[in-house]
Amino acid sequence: MAENNGIQDQNFKEILQKTHDSTVQIHAEISRIIADLRPTQLDTLGLVAAIRQHIYSNVASRGINVHFDLDNVERQLLPEEELSIFRWAQGAVGNIIQHAQAENVEVSLKQREEKLILTISDDGKGFEIDRLTEMREKGRGYGLLNMKERMILIGGSCSVQTQPGEGTTVTAELPLFGRELVKK
Ligand SMILES: Nc1ncnc2c1ncn2[C@@H]1O[C@H](COP(=O)(O)OP(=O)(O)OP(=O)(O)O)[C@@H](O)[C@H]1O
Ligand SMILES: [Mg+2]
Structure with missing residues (x-):
């Protein structure tokens, strides 16, 4: 820690160092807790725009072409359903960034009478x-x-369609039976 260079008192230096370390640790912990909570974009933008923004700023910003085909969601979803779908999309995006080496990504959200279908496809490896089972035995692939x-x-x-050299498509489906129409 650069700030305590001029301090002679060894005891005081140690206390200062410990305080500094725990502050850094608390900061990391709080950041993690906040990240686990509901992302504010879900409430400010709504699910569809939040997904679009997340993909835009994490995928398109890396020079990967992204094509969106997103229906409006006209049926009422529960807050936890929105959160799960958003986290699901974040998982798919994370994998594209980490593993796919893709040039193009397609994101489609279809609202049918009876279900919502979100598909994220890449043309990567x-x-x-x-x-996957083998990977999980080694602690990966979760x-x-x-x-x-x-x-x-x-x-x-949720389903996954992939083959080496053929890109990857992940699909999430949520039944929408009996859902109220979203009030405009
Ligand atoms: N879009 C993708 N393109 C290429 N490979 C992928 C893609 N998604 C997943 N994979 C492969 O499948 C494996 C399992 O993915 P999964 O998300 O389950 O775990 P992980 O990404 O390895 O670890 P974690 O998600 O816990 O960080 C990855 O290690 C990677 O080899
Ligand atoms: Mg992953």
Whole structure:
């Protein structure tokens, strides 16, 4: 710590160092807690625009072409459903950035009478889906599992279509039976 260079008292120096270390740790912890909470864009922009913005600033900003085809969501979703779908999309985006080496990404959100379908496709390197179990034994490959669990918890589903060299498509579906129309 540069700030305590001029201090002679060893005891005081140690206390100062410890205080500094715990402040850094608390800051990291608070940042993590805030990141786990509901992202403010969900409330300020709504689900569709929040997804668009997240993908725009994380994928398009890296020079990857992004094509959006997003329906308006006209059926009322619960706040936790919106959060799960947003987190799901973040998981897909994270994988594209980390693994895909894609040039193009397509994001489609379709609202049908009875379900919502969100698809995120990339034209990157793809992977062997059969090797996921093997990866999990080595402590990796939990991102896709979390994405799937998130969707199942809200009564939806998640599927992955991929092959080495063939890009990757992840799809989330949420049934919309009996949902109220969104009030304008
Ligand atoms: N879009 C993608 N393009 C290419 N490979 C992918 C893509 N998504 C996932 N993968 C492959 O599938 C593996 C499993 O992905 P998953 O998200 O489950 O775990 P991870 O990304 O390795 O770890 P974590 O998500 O926990 O950081 C990845 O390690 C990667 O090899
Ligand atoms: Mg991942």
